[in-house]
Amino acid sequence: MDSSDQKLHIAMFPWLAFGHMIPYLELAKLIAQKGHQISFISTPRNIERLPQLPPNLSSSLITFVKLPLPRVDDDFPEDVEATTDVSQNKVMKLKKVYDALQQPLTHFLESSNPDWLLFDFAAYWAPTTARNLGIPCAFFSIFIGACLAFIGPTSPEISPDDRKNPEDYTVQPKWVPFPSNVAFHLFEVHRVYLDSITGDESNVSDVYRFMEGMKGCDVIAIRGCMEFDLKWLRLLQDIHRKPILPVGQLPTTNYEENDRWGSMREWLDRQPKASVVYVAFGSEAMPSQEEITTIALGLELSELPFIWVLRTNVVMLPEGFEKRIGGRGLVCRSWAPQLKILGHNSVGVFLSHSGWSSVVEALTFGRALVLLTMSNDQGLNARFLEEMKIGYCIPRDEEDGSFTSDSVAESLKLVIEMEEGKIYRDKAKELKPLFGDRKKQDMYVHNFLEYLKAHARNASKKV
Structure with a gap:
């Protein structure tokens, strides 16, 4: 089979925030428009709240897979399925509930046998799950290159992150080799410190989730483009020593009308x-x-x-x-x-x-x-x-x-x-x-898909 005719089945598993689900859906639509099959995995209520698919896109190419959130905490409200449903101080608890989706996700992947899994930062356990099933996986970051680089390196050749105090996050990290102001203000650190940086006795931190996901994945796909943030994308390649694939900026498309x-x-x-x-x-x-x-x-x-x-x-x-x-x-x-x-x-x-x-x-x-x-x-x-x-x-x-x-x-x-x-x-x-360049956006998705085809599960048998 010629690689141009090869069609993939890609499973996508975003974090339970609409700021994550929407970019994942935008990428899903762009991929499906090229004839590939998408399994978009989330919870029932979140899927019901997603924007409508465009009229010209066959719903058969994007399948919405509803995995109900397991009830691991009796105090957690049953109608909460996304960060927009809870106050900021309850988001850590939502991540713990999200972690309980590991088994249902495993069962789905076993039965559906996708060529690739694209997972989000919160599912730090996804690479192990995919590896056990022989499925290649990509960490798809909706965060830009500068943010991802700030989090830290995973390559053993780079001096590890030794930041311990809030003030350490207000300055340029030592692994960033060029002058940069990309750092938090102190009040911004305090707002995310417990959840994102240190975690607590009941849950791992966001930094841990990011680092484990980037260590375990086969490739890092990222929202971005070479014309805009080239030096940061190159830095990511240096500090992770694995392929960094920009997928474009993924501008939002909306097909819903509004009376106002x-x-x-x-x-x-x-x-x-x-x-x-x-x-x-x-x-x-x-x-x-x-x-x-x-x-x-x-x-x-x-x-x-x-x-x-x-x-x-x-x-x-x-x-x-x-x-x-x-x-x-x-x-x-x-x-x-x-x-x-x-x-x-x-x-x-x-x-x-x-x-x-x-x-x-x-x-x-x-x-x-x-x-x-x-x-x-x-x-x-x-x-x-x-x-x-x-x-x-x-x-x-x-x-x-x-x-x-x-x-x-x-x-x-x-x-x-x-x-x-x-x-x-x-x-x-x-x-x-x-x-606003849709042709350039299409080029990034095309290049991304060519990589996925070349490295898909059983790719040698398909080509």
Whole structure:
């Protein structure tokens, strides 16, 4: 069989967060469009909440495999299946429940016999499971190269990570050979320290999960492209001594309609070009009540038109806020058509948490970024974007992460209209052709698949 005719069966097993499941699904759609079979594995409720598949993609090529979460903790609510369903302090417990999927996953892999398994950082046990079944596996990282490199090396030829204190994570790691500001601020370390860095008596840390997954996998696939983060991808090759395969930036595609778009578009049509601030912080880690209040007062002070997606009813806006801003701003308490909003030419700036899917969506449309990190890898993303003059970080207190409404207003005005912020506006426009290039994205998926074909289970018998 010619390799161009070889069709693969690829199992994909993302972590239980929509910031992970959506990029996995985007890659699944791109692979399935080339005629390969995908088994997309998650829990029943998560699969029901995923976006619809595109009309031109046969559902027979993407099979959704529902593995119910085992009940390993009587105190854990039965309807919790994703990080968006729990507070930040319960995510560690969700990871422990996720680990109990190892046996159901093993049974599925035994019965379905895929050519490859693509697994996420949390499933640190997946390489052992795959190896025992003779299935090659790839750690597919939705984290960018700079973040993955910051976590640490696995090659025995590289001096191991000896960071012990929170302050150690606020400086450039010793295995990064070029000057870089990619490190956490101290308040960002404290927000992730127990869960991500040290773990506790009942659970391993995220760093341990990453390191074991990268040690055990056959190849590391990563969201990224050589034109954008070449030096970091090369560094990953050096510190892990195994193939590093970029799969492109995986810009989001959405086929669902939203009833609110009509009224939003009419409002946006009335605003001057590149004048509107779009504000959204994802669905995983929400700002606190104090932060919401400060952001609101900052938007008010800026006197700029804005759309703010505030997907929670738990927090309150300042008294009289919506009345005072009148028609200058829209507050959306439900899901909003983010791609359509960012694609409108009246939007000038995206105030974001620096989650990478949001960054990709902004740069796909050439929108400048103002950044306010919340948790997880966002601090590292923000330093990377800041270093490249792609995003401007709102000034904050290094110890506790607090910020002022004045700094919110000043940061937005700087990036959207001042000469000092022109570099951010120009850089976003410069990157638009790269992030929006579907042909280049297709090339990365093609190259990735060629590697998977060449190294698939029983590849010699198929070719």
